[in-house]
Amino acid sequence: MGLKEDFEEHAEKVKTLTTKPSDPDLLILYGLFKQATVGPVTTSRPGMFSMKERAKWDAWKAVEAKSTDEAMSDYITKVKQLMEEAEASAAST
Numbered sequence: 001m002g003l004k005e006d007f008e009e010h011a012e013k014v015k016t017l018t019t020k021p022s023d024p025d026l027l028i029l030y031g032l033f034k035q036a037t038v039g040p041v042t043t044s045r046p047g048m049f050s051m052k053e054r055a056k057w058d059a060w061k062a063v064e065a066k067s068t069d070e071a072m073s074d075y076i077t078k079v080k081q082l083m084e085e086a087e088a089s090a091a092s093t
Contacts, residue, residue: 003069003072003073004072006072006076007036007072007075007076010075010076010079010080011033011075011079013079013083014029014079014082017082017083017086018086018090019086019089021082025078025082027055027056027058027059028059028078029075029078029079030056030059030060031056031059031060031061031062031063032063032066032071032072032074032075032078033071033075034060035060035063035064035066035068035071036068036071036072036075039068040064041057041060041061041064043057045057045058045061
């Protein structure tokens, strides 16, 4: 399986997590996903009254130096980490 296929598989797997990731984890995933699928940020930063959009933009901007392959690889690693945490949490209850 190639990196792109592995990335797409993990993009689907993240939707099956039994617990919602924390906001910081969601922002990391968002930034990496956008960098992997769109590339560097091409829009201007949202205004200060659009806090959610601004946080998402900042997360994407923070990873804009990564190549598509780096972003895909980091995204896969983050999803695996979240899945392991969810499994450990489920096992301890």
